Amino acid sequence: MTGKKVLVVDDEVHIVHVVAIKLRNNGYEVLSADNGAEAFELACKEKPDIIVTDFQMPVMTGLELVEKLRQHQEVKDIPVIMLTARSFAIPKEQQEDLRISSCLSKPFSPKELLGNIEDVLYQKQVMVSN
Amino acid sequence: MKLRRILYAIVAAIVASSLFAGGLAEWQLSGPEEGWRYAGYQQRIPIVSVCYIVGAMGVICLGWYQLRLSGTVASIATLLQDDKAHAIGDRKRFFALLRMTKIDELYQAISKHFAGCTARIAEYEKQIKDLQVQIQLSQRRGKNTEAIIYSIRDAVIVIDESDRLLMANEAAGQLFNFDFNSSQHKSVGELIGPDQGEFVDFLTRSRQSKGQATRKEIEFLEDGIPKTFNCIVSCVYDQGQQVCGAVAVLHDITREKQIQQMKSDFVSHVSHELKTPLASITAYTEMLADGEADDEQTRKEFYSVIQSQAQRLNRLIENILNSSRIESGLIKVNKEPASLTMLIEEQLQMIKGYAEEKKVEVIGQKPIVFDQVYVDKDMIHEVIVNLLSNAVKYTPSGGSVKIKIEVDEGASLVRVSVTDTGVGIPEDEIEHVFDKFYRVGANKKQAKGTGLGLNLVRQIVEKVHDGRVFVTSQVGVGSTFGFELPLATRQVAGAL
Numbered sequence: 001m002t003g004k005k006v007l008v009v010d011d012e013v014h015i016v017h018v019v020a021i022k023l024r025n026n027g028y029e030v031l032s033a034d035n036g037a038e039a040f041e042l043a044c045k046e047k048p049d050i051i052v053t054d055f056q057m058p059v060m061t062g063l064e065l066v067e068k069l070r071q072h073q074e075v076k077d078i079p080v081i082m083l084t085a086r087s088f089a090i091p092k093e094q095q096e097d098l099r100i101s102s103c104l105s106k107p108f109s110p111k112e113l114l115g116n117i118e119d120v121l122y123q124k125q126v127m128v129s130n
Numbered sequence: 131m132k133l134r135r136i137l138y139a140i141v142a143a144i145v146a147s148s149l150f151a152g153g154l155a156e157w158q159l160s161g162p163e164e165g166w167r168y169a170g171y172q173q174r175i176p177i178v179s180v181c182y183i184v185g186a187m188g189v190i191c192l193g194w195y196q197l198r199l200s201g202t203v204a205s206i207a208t209l210l211q212d213d214k215a216h217a218i219g220d221r222k223r224f225f226a227l228l229r230m231t232k233i234d235e236l237y238q239a240i241s242k243h244f245a246g247c248t249a250r251i252a253e254y255e256k257q258i259k260d261l262q263v264q265i266q267l268s269q270r271r272g273k274n275t276e277a278i279i280y281s282i283r284d285a286v287i288v289i290d291e292s293d294r295l296l297m298a299n300e301a302a303g304q305l306f307n308f309d310f311n312s313s314q315h316k317s318v319g320e321l322i323g324p325d326q327g328e329f330v331d332f333l334t335r336s337r338q339s340k341g342q343a344t345r346k347e348i349e350f351l352e353d354g355i356p357k358t359f360n361c362i363v364s365c366v367y368d369q370g371q372q373v374c375g376a377v378a379v380l381h382d383i384t385r386e387k388q389i390q391q392m393k394s395d396f397v398s399h400v401s402h403e404l405k406t407p408l409a410s411i412t413a414y415t416e417m418l419a420d421g422e423a424d425d426e427q428t429r430k431e432f433y434s435v436i437q438s439q440a441q442r443l444n445r446l447i448e449n450i451l452n453s454s455r456i457e458s459g460l461i462k463v464n465k466e467p468a469s470l471t472m473l474i475e476e477q478l479q480m481i482k483g484y485a486e487e488k489k490v491e492v493i494g495q496k497p498i499v500f501d502q503v504y505v506d507k508d509m510i511h512e513v514i515v516n517l518l519s520n521a522v523k524y525t526p527s528g529g530s531v532k533i534k535i536e537v538d539e540g541a542s543l544v545r546v547s548v549t550d551t552g553v554g555i556p557e558d559e560i561e562h563v564f565d566k567f568y569r570v571g572a573n574k575k576q577a578k579g580t581g582l583g584l585n586l587v588r589q590i591v592e593k594v595h596d597g598r599v600f601v602t603s604q605v606g607v608g609s610t611f612g613f614e615l616p617l618a619t620r621q622v623a624g625a626l
């Protein structure tokens with residue numbers, strides 16, 4: 001999966017930083033944004049292979065970002081992994097409706113996140129080749 | 131009466147004597163020569179005399195009877211006309227009137243009857259009095275019940291078995307926009323209207339169900355503002371245990387719902403705020419443990435992040451605890467004289483880094499000669515940090531935050547105001563900004579927060595230092611948050 005482009009979206013600079021280091025150490029190219037609106041523009045421009053986004057952010061939340069992505073042809077199929085520090089999980093139906101690949105609760109393990117990213121990208125690759 | 135009787139006896143005697151004398155005279159005048167007549171007279175004499183006597187006796191008896199009858203009637207009339215007290219008080223007069231035995235018996239019977247009537251009348255009077263008392267009590271109870279219902283702040287509506295309005299208090303009239311006095315006995319469906327159809331359906335269905343009290347939360351628009359009411363409808367039963375109506379009590383729970391929502395939001399925010407630094411600490415620790423930090427500099431950077439995030443976590447927990455401690459009065463306060471200008475200056479240095487990062491200009495205040503206050507320095511630091519960080523947080527890049535300190539010697543207080551060029555606060559939300567857990571709706575997306583900072587500011591200023599907080603704001607222009615503290619007297623400031 002090396003060389004794949006990952007967009008990491010979080011208003012917590014330390015989270016973005018640590019995820020970026022983990023991904024770069026494993027051969028990924030990392031883009032970053034600190035809110036949903038900025039992330040949407042970057043996604044349209046850079047067409048990342050996968051987006052890792054926080055749920056609660058100023059300006060535009062992670063959920064609003066996914067909703068917006070799914071409405072735009074050029075970015076609608078980008079898989080999304082959601083990080084959330086919320087006290088309750090995103091309902092399964094909503095995850096399926098928005099095609100959110102997986103949800104990780106904060107605090108999360110960078111290793112677990114990397115594993116999730118690899119799984120999602122692998123599934124995407126299999127689907128494309130089929 | 132006696133005179134009449136004597137007179138009657140004399141007249142009767144005269145009549146009887148006249149009749150007897152008439153019969154005797156006729157016998158003496160008849161001649162013996164008329165033998166057949168003589169023999170006839172001889173036979174007729176006793177018969178005539180007897181007839182006369184019997185006739186006279188009859189007249190006497192009839193007269194006697196008539197007299198007694200008229201006397202009886204007169205006596206009864208006298209008795210009936212006289213009042214009882216008079217009759218009893220003048221017994222001699224009565225006995226004089228009622229010398230005749232039958233009249234005495236009649237008097238006794240009438241007296242007995244009157245006594246019975248009097249007793250019954252007394253009983254009836256007592257019953258009437260009791261009933262009057264009961265009516266008065268019922269009226270008083272009714273008025274008390276009405277007064278209670280009218281004084282209840284919750285809306286109360288009472289309907290009959292045909293869903294017509296029987297009673298409603300002022301709160302109900304205001305809520306459903308009707309005047310009770312002109313609406314009594316009208317159908318609730320017509321009165322309340324289709325906008326609140328959900329309530330009318332609930333009310334009528336609850337009455338028809340004839341069951342226990344039912345509860346439902348219903349939203350109403352009151353003066354265009356959505357409000358949530360807890361509606362409880364109970365059936366009213368008559369003496370035969372038949373449902374004869376229903377009573378509805380509508381309690382406004384809008385505020386409770388808001389508090390509930392605010393608490394829920396608070397838990398969510400606090401959870402998020404606690405988990406965020408914890409997430410950094412966990413992630414960086416794992417990276418260090420997995421040897422993902424290649425060089426010493428990266429490791430140092432990771433340690434630094436872990437330390438700062440641990441401090442952030444601690445601050446947050448302290449904030450929550452302080453708010454709780456101040457509220458419960460358990461916090462230890464160490465007051466000492468301090469210059470507000472100096473306290474602000476110390477915090478300005480801390481906030482400047484954050485302001486520069488956001489490209490927000492922070493304009494300080496020139497030192498004031500005497501602005502000593504008697505305060506807990508740590509707490510006032512907390513107040514200043516909260517106001518400054520809020521101002522920077524909600525001010526867009528390129529804006530400014532200005533701090534102003536004024537000394538009002540007349541009122542003996544120091545006023546600190548922090549004015550920003552931020553997003554501002556809508557007018558209807560200003561009064562709530564210092565409430566616990568409250569976050570301005572439009573600003574929730576602008577930045578994160580727990581809704582705890584400004585509440586802590588108010589508690590520290592007002593509860594601990596007898597000061598006052600204030601806020602003015604205009605959407606799109608900016609806000610001014612500030613506080614006033616009593617100026618320390620020069621003697622106190624000098625002595626301490």
